[in-house]
Each structure stands twice: as C-alpha cells, then as structure tokens.
Amino acid sequence: MTIRELLDRLSGNRNTSANSACSRLRVVLAHDRSDLSPALLDQMRLEIMEVVSKYLELDYIGSELTLETEERSTALVANLPIRCVRKLSR
Amino acid sequence: MSSPNLGSHIDALKANNCRSIVLCSGKGGVGKTTLTANLGVALAKLNKKTCVVDADYGLRNLDLLLGLESRIVFTAQEVISGGCRLEQALVRHKHETNLMLMPAGNPRMLDWFSSEHMRTLITLLSESFDFILIDAPAGVEDGFKNAVAGASEAILVVNPEISSVRDADRVAGLLASQGTIDTIQLLVNRVRPRMVEKLDMLSIEDVLDILAIPLLGVVQEDEQVIIAANLGEPLALGKPKSPAAFAYGNIARRIQGEDIPIPDINAKHGGFVGRLGEFLSTKII
Numbered sequence: 001m002t003i004r005e006l007l008d009r010l011s012g013n014r015n016t017s018a019n020s021a022c023s024r025l026r027v028v029l030a031h032d033r034s035d036l037s038p039a040l041l042d043q044m045r046l047e048i049m050e051v052v053s054k055y056l057e058l059d060y061i062g063s064e065l066t067l068e069t070e071e072r073s074t075a076l077v078a079n080l081p082i083r084c085v086r087k088l089s090r
Numbered sequence: 091m092s093s094p095n096l097g098s099h100i101d102a103l104k105a106n107n108c109r110s111i112v113l114c115s116g117k118g119g120v121g122k123t124t125l126t127a128n129l130g131v132a133l134a135k136l137n138k139k140t141c142v143v144d145a146d147y148g149l150r151n152l153d154l155l156l157g158l159e160s161r162i163v164f165t166a167q168e169v170i171s172g173g174c175r176l177e178q179a180l181v182r183h184k185h186e187t188n189l190m191l192m193p194a195g196n197p198r199m200l201d202w203f204s205s206e207h208m209r210t211l212i213t214l215l216s217e218s219f220d221f222i223l224i225d226a227p228a229g230v231e232d233g234f235k236n237a238v239a240g241a242s243e244a245i246l247v248v249n250p251e252i253s254s255v256r257d258a259d260r261v262a263g264l265l266a267s268q269g270t271i272d273t274i275q276l277l278v279n280r281v282r283p284r285m286v287e288k289l290d291m292l293s294i295e296d297v298l299d300i301l302a303i304p305l306l307g308v309v310q311e312d313e314q315v316i317i318a319a320n321l322g323e324p325l326a327l328g329k330p331k332s333p334a335a336f337a338y339g340n341i342a343r344r345i346q347g348e349d350i351p352i353p354d355i356n357a358k359h360g361g362f363v364g365r366l367g368e369f370l371s372t373k374i375i
C-alpha cells in the first residue's frame with residue numbers, strides 16, 4: 001500500500017472509477033479463470049452446506065461461497081456462519 | 091502425418107539463434123500493429139536483423155503503418171504455396187535496412203492457412219533474422235492461434251481499460267496452455283497519466299496486480315502515433331522526441347536483454363507537485 005492509497009482509504013475516497021474497475025475485474029476474472037457460473041457456485045454452496053449441516057447447525061441466509069484471486073491462482077472461499085454444534089446421536 | 095511436430099520451428103529458432111515473438115491482445119484496437127511496426131523499427135535500429143510478420147490475414151495493416159504498401163509483390167501466401175522464394179516476398183524497409191516485412195496474402199488465406207503453415211514460415215525466416223515479430227489478429231479464434239503457433243515468446247498488449255484487461259487475462263490463459271510459448275510479458279499501451287492521477291484510469295500497478303504478468307513496458311497515449319500512421323513512418327524511426335517514441339526505444343532494448351528501468355509515468359512532473367506525487371506513492375506496506 002502507498003501513502004496515497006492509505007489517505008484515500010482514510011478519507012473514504014475509495015469509489016473512484018479506477019477502484020471500481022479494479023474490484024469488478026477481480027470478481028469477473030475469478031469467474032473467468034475458474035469457468036464456474038454463479039448458478040453452479042450456488043449449487044455447490046447448498047451441497048456443501050448439506051454435508052456440513054450433519055455436524056453443525058448453519059445459518060443458511062448468511063452463508064456464502066465465493067471465488068477469490070491472488071496472483072494468477074484462484075481460491076474457493078466458504079463462509080458458513082455456525083448457529084450451534086449438533087450433538088451427534090449415534 | 092499423424093501428429094505434426096509442434097516444436098519443429100522451435101528447434102530451428104534455437105539452432106539459428108532467432109527469437110520469435112507474437113504480439114497479441116484478445117481485444118481489438120489496443121495497438122498490436124502499431125507496436126509491431128515500432129518495435130520492429132527500434133530493434134532494427136539496434137542492429138538486429140528483424141522481420142515483422144503480418145499474421146492478420148483478415149484485416150492487414152502492418153504494410154500501411156510501415157509505409158510499404160506499394161512495394162509488395164509477393165506475400166506469405168505465395169511463399170507457402172510454392173509460388174515464390176522467401177526472399178522474393180520479403181519487403182525491405184526504405185530507411186531501416188535491417189527491417190523486413192513479410193506481408194499477408196489476401197483474406198482468402200483465412201480459409202486454408204494453418205498453424206502448420208505458420209510453423210513452416212517461421213522455420214524459413216529463422217535462418218535470416220535475429221528477431222521475428224508476429225502481429226496477431228484480434229480475437230482468440232483460428233487466426234490468433236495460427237499467429238501464436240509460430241512464436242516461442244509473447245507480448246501481451248493491454249490498454250488500462252476494464253474490457254482490455256479482462257480479455258488479456260483470457261489470452262494469458264490460452265497462451266499458457268498452448269505449449270510452445272515459454273515467456274509472456276505485458277505491455278501497457280495508451281496510458282493517460284492525467285487520468286491515472288485522478289484515479290479515473292487503472293494504474294500500471296492495478297493492471298499488474300490483477301494480471302500478475304511481468305511488465306515489459308509502458309507506452310503513453312500520444313497523438314504523434316496517429317500522425318506517424320498517416321505518414322507511414324513509425325515514430326521509432328526518428329529521434330525520440332515524443333513520449334511514445336522514447337518508450338519504443340526503451341522497450342526494444344529491454345527485449346534484447348538490457349536492464350532499463352521502466353519510468354514511473356506519474357512521477358515525471360518536477361517541483362512540488364511531482365515531489366508530492368512521489369511522496370504519496372511511497373510504499374508503506
């Protein structure tokens with residue numbers, strides 16, 4: 001980060017057109033690179049939640065599955081808020 | 091032939107100590123042809139025997155930018171079909187004798203010209219040149235693939251604009267999976283320092299951050315480029331009086347391996363504003 005960027009951040013000056021180009025590009029490139037459609041991503045989210053829900057009670061509304069890119073690699077990032085841990089009845 | 095030898099021209103390039111570089115972008119109109127002409131001239135001025143190959147068979151323009159359109163007799167078409175010898179098709183530049191153009195044939199070439207033909211053409215050229223620059227067409231279809239097939243290095247040309255950056259990313263992926271390209275470098279063209287300063291244009295850092303491809307050089311938006319195109323005399327021919335002309339010379343020297351730093355376009359103003367700009371650009375994290 002440069003001093004200019006720090007000042008921009010502190011002054012809330014983040015919605016310049018260059019900044020919005022940057023953030024839109026990051027999102028679209030993550031999808032381009034992985035070749036995953038939003039629909040497929042959502043289906044994956046629901047299936048992952050199904051598996052995890054066997055062990056934990058999850059917050060369906062607040063959960064999300066997103067793609068993030070760093071350098072030329074892309075990661076799948078799941079954010080699944082936990083309501084409570086289920087007691088395993090075996 | 092069951093499987094064509096994808097690396098035959100690579101062996102020839104190595105044996106002849108010749109480098110074949112494709113200029114590509116995905117998106118059209120970002121400056122590939124202008125750069126091919128100018129970098130060709132600039133490399134020739136550095137005493138490198140250079141051939142610029144027009145691989146845009148649908149919309150050829152390289153001849154015009156070099157001012158050689160009236161000197162074309164034969165083209166790549168006749169070379170491949172056996173209608174002439176290689177030397178008969180090559181057009182020498184009027185002022186820069188180290189520079190030759192391999193012209194594109196007529197647009198019907200789109201129907202039959204293949205990657206194998208391109209490899210054959212490059213193999214032939216590798217015997218006579220130090221550098222081959224291939225001007226690729228826009229898009230990612232066959233014409234692009236044929237152009238890339240002849241190269242072992244790529245210069246990815248991008249404008250600091252959202253759609254250009256996205257397309258460049260796609261092309262970078264295709265180049266990486268193509269197999270014979272071992273070096274990809276980024277060239278950011280048509281940068282407007284004023285707009286970058288106002289944070290209304292992606293900065294070089296933004297583009298590098300997003301694409302994560304090593305930077306070869308930066309060329310500013312420069313109206314002299316258009317005047318030079320009108321005259322058919324690439325800016326790189328003259329003294330580096332304008333920002334773009336200066337950049338072309340530096341980029342050519344970087345291509346041949348010299349370690350020339352890439353100037354920061356937004357730190358060039360002298361005085362207080364410049365120093366303030368430099369201070370604000372200091373890395374703190």
Ligand SMILES: Nc1ncnc2c1ncn2[C@@H]1O[C@H](COP(=O)(O)OP(=O)(O)OP(=O)(O)O)[C@@H](O)[C@H]1O
Pocket residue numbers: 115117118119120121122123124125146151226227228279280309310311312313315316319334
């Ligand atoms: N640095 C520059 N400053 C100003 N104008 C430029 C610059 N570089 C290129 N141009 C202009 O941009 C236009 C497109 O350039 P050019 O034909 O080289 O692009 P291209 O990538 O080869 O296009 P295509 O994809 O159609 O083959 C031309 O009008 C050219 O003069």
Ligand SMILES: [Mg+2]
Pocket residue numbers: 122123124146151225226227
């Ligand atoms: Mg062109």
